[in-house]
Amino acid sequence: MKNVLCAVAGAAALLISAPSLAQTTLTVATVNNGDMIRMQGLTSEFTAKNPDITVKWVTLEENVLRQRVTTDIATKGGQFDVLTIGTYEVPIWAKKNWLVPLDKLGADYDVGDLLPKIKDAVSVDGKLYAAPFYGESSMVMYRTDLFDKAGLKMPDSPTWDFVIDAAKKLTDKSGGVYGICLRGKAGWGENMAFLTAMANSFGARWFDEKWEPQFNSPEWKKTLSTYVDLMKQAGPPGASSNGFNENLALFNAGKCAMWIDATVAASFVTNPKDSKVADKVGFALAPNTGLGKNANWLWAWNLAIPAGSKKVEAAEKFIAWATSKDYSKLVAAKEGWANVPPGTRTSLYQNPEYQKAAPFAKMTLASIDAADPNKPTVKPVPYVGVQYAAIPEFQGIGTSVGQQFSAALAGSSTVDAALSAAQSSTEREMKRAGYIK
Amino acid sequence: MARMVTTRHKVISTVAAWLVGFLIFFPILWMVLASFKTELEAFAIPPSFLFFHWTTENYVTVQERSDYLHHALNSIIIAGGSTLIAMLIAIPAAWSMAFSPTKRTKDVLLWMLSTKMMPPVGVLVPIYLIYRNLGLLDTRTGLVFILCLGNLPIVIWMLFTYFKEIPKDILEAARMDGATIGRELIYVLTPMAVPGLASTLLLNLILAWNEAFWTLNLSTLEAAPLTVFIASYSSPEGLFWAKLSAASTLAIAPILVLGWFSQRQLVRGLTFGAVK
Numbered sequence: 001m002k003n004v005l006c007a008v009a010g011a012a013a014l015l016i017s018a019p020s021l022a023q024t025t026l027t028v029a030t031v032n033n034g035d036m037i038r039m040q041g042l043t044s045e046f047t048a049k050n051p052d053i054t055v056k057w058v059t060l061e062e063n064v065l066r067q068r069v070t071t072d073i074a075t076k077g078g079q080f081d082v083l084t085i086g087t088y089e090v091p092i093w094a095k096k097n098w099l100v101p102l103d104k105l106g107a108d109y110d111v112g113d114l115l116p117k118i119k120d121a122v123s124v125d126g127k128l129y130a131a132p133f134y135g136e137s138s139m140v141m142y143r144t145d146l147f148d149k150a151g152l153k154m155p156d157s158p159t160w161d162f163v164i165d166a167a168k169k170l171t172d173k174s175g176g177v178y179g180i181c182l183r184g185k186a187g188w189g190e191n192m193a194f195l196t197a198m199a200n201s202f203g204a205r206w207f208d209e210k211w212e213p214q215f216n217s218p219e220w221k222k223t224l225s226t227y228v229d230l231m232k233q234a235g236p237p238g239a240s241s242n243g244f245n246e247n248l249a250l251f252n253a254g255k256c257a258m259w260i261d262a263t264v265a266a267s268f269v270t271n272p273k274d275s276k277v278a279d280k281v282g283f284a285l286a287p288n289t290g291l292g293k294n295a296n297w298l299w300a301w302n303l304a305i306p307a308g309s310k311k312v313e314a315a316e317k318f319i320a321w322a323t324s325k326d327y328s329k330l331v332a333a334k335e336g337w338a339n340v341p342p343g344t345r346t347s348l349y350q351n352p353e354y355q356k357a358a359p360f361a362k363m364t365l366a367s368i369d370a371a372d373p374n375k376p377t378v379k380p381v382p383y384v385g386v387q388y389a390a391i392p393e394f395q396g397i398g399t400s401v402g403q404q405f406s407a408a409l410a411g412s413s414t415v416d417a418a419l420s421a422a423q424s425s426t427e428r429e430m431k432r433a434g435y436i437k
Numbered sequence: 438m439a440r441m442v443t444t445r446h447k448v449i450s451t452v453a454a455w456l457v458g459f460l461i462f463f464p465i466l467w468m469v470l471a472s473f474k475t476e477l478e479a480f481a482i483p484p485s486f487l488f489f490h491w492t493t494e495n496y497v498t499v500q501e502r503s504d505y506l507h508h509a510l511n512s513i514i515i516a517g518g519s520t521l522i523a524m525l526i527a528i529p530a531a532w533s534m535a536f537s538p539t540k541r542t543k544d545v546l547l548w549m550l551s552t553k554m555m556p557p558v559g560v561l562v563p564i565y566l567i568y569r570n571l572g573l574l575d576t577r578t579g580l581v582f583i584l585c586l587g588n589l590p591i592v593i594w595m596l597f598t599y600f601k602e603i604p605k606d607i608l609e610a611a612r613m614d615g616a617t618i619g620r621e622l623i624y625v626l627t628p629m630a631v632p633g634l635a636s637t638l639l640l641n642l643i644l645a646w647n648e649a650f651w652t653l654n655l656s657t658l659e660a661a662p663l664t665v666f667i668a669s670y671s672s673p674e675g676l677f678w679a680k681l682s683a684a685s686t687l688a689i690a691p692i693l694v695l696g697w698f699s700q701r702q703l704v705r706g707l708t709f710g711a712v713k
Contacts, residue, residue: 027657032672037502056658061671064653071561071654077569079657189673244674249480264674274477274676 024314025054029069030084031062031301035134035341038331039322045330046321053314062189073098073306081315083304085130087121087373090302091390094129100305100312102128105320113325113345115365118300121373130302131323134264135343137367138197138296140284141251141269142258143277146170146177156363157285157294160201160226163258167234170257179234181256182227185243186406188398193297193387194260195405196398199223200377201288201295206389206426209382211435215401215423225415228408240410252276260286260295263367266360267338283363285370291378297387298371300343343368393433400425465689472496472682479679495683503666505687512662513691514577515652516645519584523641526585527592528634534593535600536608546597549590557587557650568655575657583655584645592641599633635702639695646692663688 030036036059043055058080060068065084072079073093085093093099105111105128111119114132122130140163142154152166167179183194196206204219214220231239236250244261248268251259252275259265272278286296303319305312321327328340328348337357340348342364348354349365358364376386383389388398401422408418430436471479473491499505534542564583565574573579603626611625649664656665667688670681696703 032669032677033674034672040502058657058661058665059669060653060665061668062673064668068654071565075562075565075569077565077574079574245480245672245676249477249482249676252477253481262674268675 023054024052024311025056026081026311026314026318027056027058027079028082028084028303028318029058029060029065029080031065032059033301035339036084036301038335038339039133039327039341042327042330042334046318049321050314050317053317055318076306076308078306078308078310080306081309081311082318083306084133084301085304087298087300087302088385088388088390088394090122090130090304091124091384092392093304094124094127098307099129100307100309100315102131102305102316102319104316105131109320109324110347113347115344115346115368117298117368117371117373118344121298121300122302130304131319132300132302132344133323134341135298135300135368136263137298137343137364137371138194138261138286139263139266139363139367140258140260140286141265142282142284143254143256143280144282145277145280146257147282154282154284156366158287160287160289160295163287164226164230164234167230167258171234176255178236178250178256180230180258180260181236181242181247181250182231182239182260183243183247184231184235184240184406184409185246186240186399186402187243188388188395188402190243190402191406191409192398192402193299194295195223195227195402196387197286197297198227198295200293200386201286201291202226203289203291203293203378205377205379205381207382207430207435209380211382211430213423213426213430215419215426220419221415224405224408224419228415231409240406262299263360263364264342266364267342267358270359283360285363285367293376293378294367294370296367296371298368298373299387391433391435393429397426397429400429465693468682469686471678472686474679476676476679479682480676495679496687498680499670499683499687503669503684505666508661508663508666508688509691511577511656511660512646512664512688515580515584515660515662516642518577518581519588519645520638520641522581522585523589523592524634524638527589527596527637531593531596531600535597535603536605546594549593553587553590561654565654574655575660577660579655580652580660580662583651584648587648587651588641588644591644592637595637595640596633599630599637602633603629632702632705635699636705639699639703643692643696 030040040057040059043057047053047055066089069080069083069085070089071077073083090099094101111128115135118132118135119128122128122132140154140158147154147166147170150166150169152169154166155162163180169179171177171179183191185191199205199220202219202223204217204223205214208214236242236255242250244265247256247259247261248265250256251265251269254276259269266281266283269275269281270278275281286294288294303322305315305319309315323344325345325347328345331340332353337351337354340354342348342358342361349361355361371386373384373386375381381389383391385394388394404413404418404421404425407413408415413421427436470486472495473493474485474489475492475494478485478489534546568574568579571579573582607625607629608621611621616625647664649668652662652664653668656662667681667684670684671677
């Protein structure tokens with residue numbers, strides 16, 4: 001025990017005697033996505049302009065990062081100066097006063113240039129609490145060669161009836177080609193992101209205006225039974241364990257005629273280095289049922305500053321640099337326009353060079369525009385968020401509902417049983433959290 | 438005839454042992470193979486076993502993007518430090534409980550084990566707050582301390598069972614012959630306990646090396662060990678298996694080599710009780 005005490009005392013002594021640095025060191029926490037890795041690689045460009053700032057990176061897996069950053073911000077641990085957080089966290093954390101409002105990003109930052117839907121998603125009461133680094137929606141990616149062969153033509157904004165019909169026609173199980181690949185892996189950010197967006201297009205909602213869960217509604221039943229039937233007839237085997245990466249691998253290997261998922265996937269499936277079908281991919285808006293809502297979501301990874309940070313000024317400088325128009329130009333100059341982080345600025349989509357380099361630009365923008373975090377579905381809802389409800393309880397609730405729905409897809413449960421289990425578990429959690437009595 | 442049967446038995450049991458061994462080793466082998474594939478091949482279905490385009494680009498990427506040596510050094514210090522301190526505390530504790538038990542010894546042992554029954558995430562926030570206030574967040578000292586505490590119950594239990602196996606009579610005989618406590622410890626007890634001590638040390642080292650909850654949650658940059666290095670290669674959007682495999686291969690390499698070299702001690706120690 002003495003040894004331990006000595007060690008602790010030693011460490012404390014070291015900490016106290018640590019010399020104060022003239023240099024400001026920023027610790028940036030981020031996820032391991034291509035655009036973030038690129039930003040990490042370009043850090044020297046920022047430090048060259050700001051020699052008094054050093055940037056250090058902590059890259060973690062999404063769920064680990066979420067837990068790590070949440071613990072730190074909730075306890076005011078002060079381990080990070082810039083956080084990469086999703087649109088789900090921004091409104092919740094802003095309301096808890098955990099984030100520094102970003103109103104000093106500089107005169108040439110041009111907040112008005114941010115895509116309005118994305119800006120809405122990271123603002124609370126008109127104040128920006130995080131700066132979007134890249135944004136995404138979801139859309140249909142389809143194989144133009146298979147559609148041509150079958151004599152089908154994908155409309156820009158297809159209906160679910162068309163998609164279901166085409167998926168069935170294009171399925172060739174003996175040839176290893178499946179009509180449609182969709183997420184099935186349980187998780188609030190996995191199958192529930194897709195299914196919630198799909199449910200919106202069927203007119204379903206998570207909660208009514210009084211926070212009563214709505215899984216017993218006919219709209220949810222129609223959503224889930226359509227999804228399960230479609231996947232049974234035209235989906236790949238073992239779909240209940242497929243997430244984004246699994247479907248990406250299937251699509252790139254030429255095994256899916258259609259795939260509905262994040263718009264960022266467009267740059268992966270059209271990259272000949274990774275994809276066998278790079279030159280045969282078309283894009284369309286996520287399907288609808290004619291109710292005025294498409295089955296597409298809205299998400300952005302954003303940079304934010306934790307409240308209580310002692311390096312706000314340097315952090316603001318860094319955020320302003322990483323999410324600026326100049327940063328887009330920098331990436332374009334170094335790695336080409338197709339690699340510029342998408343989905344945050346209007347000017348990018350007006351840039352003819354970007355339009356030329358990214359054939360999916362038009363559909364990405366249209367998809368982002370078609371999603372509304374404040375009015376996600378047909379009927380009114382008390383929550384913000386398209387494929388999630390921005391309340392702290394949602395991660396737990398969403399994942400447990402996701403497990404029920406994944407079981408229905410795997411065939412170990414029925415649609416009715418999954419819906420009633422989802423209803424009762426959500427009711428229980430919402431009662432426990434005090435939203436309903 | 439009888440000889441033939443034994444030969445056949447031998448062959449069968451050898452084959453069976455190799456098969457089981459291969460089965461257990463397979464995930465590690467698969468990871469090493471995946472680390473030499475391209476991302477697309479690592480994800481391909483059906484997967485290719487050996488006939489793919491071998492590449493070391495993942496290792497190059499991993500080297501470029503992270504500081505392996507920094508993480509490895511942290512892992513060595515944290516795993517080694519916590520193991521040594523745990524052993525220093527556990528040896529006298531287990532010794533006294535094994536050789537001069539009181540009526541409370543059993544309760545004490547059970548109480549120690551009970552601390553392992555709570556999921557660590559349950560105390561994450563209190564520990565995080567304590568660490569924040571003591572300035573121990575993202576320090577090697579902090580991680581050595583928490584891993585040492587976390588593994589102590591296991592270490593004490595293991596050592597206790599090894600010491601229990603040593604007959605008290607031998608100690609008494611030594612005392613009868615006029616051995617002092619010091620001589621008794623060094624010449625009588627230590628030689629008998631070495632396999633047990635060695636296997637406890639190694640197992641504890643492996644446990645501390647692989648510990649991924651506290652090391653991920655209490656470290657940021659300076660003290661981040663190899664677990665953090667691995668976690669930085671998993672990606673929600675984009676293929677990552679090959680790079681993750683390369684990072685994992687690098688991370689387990691030192692402990693794997695150590696395991697191979699000390700295999701005999703480890704097996705002897707782990708089967709020590711059964712031999713008796």
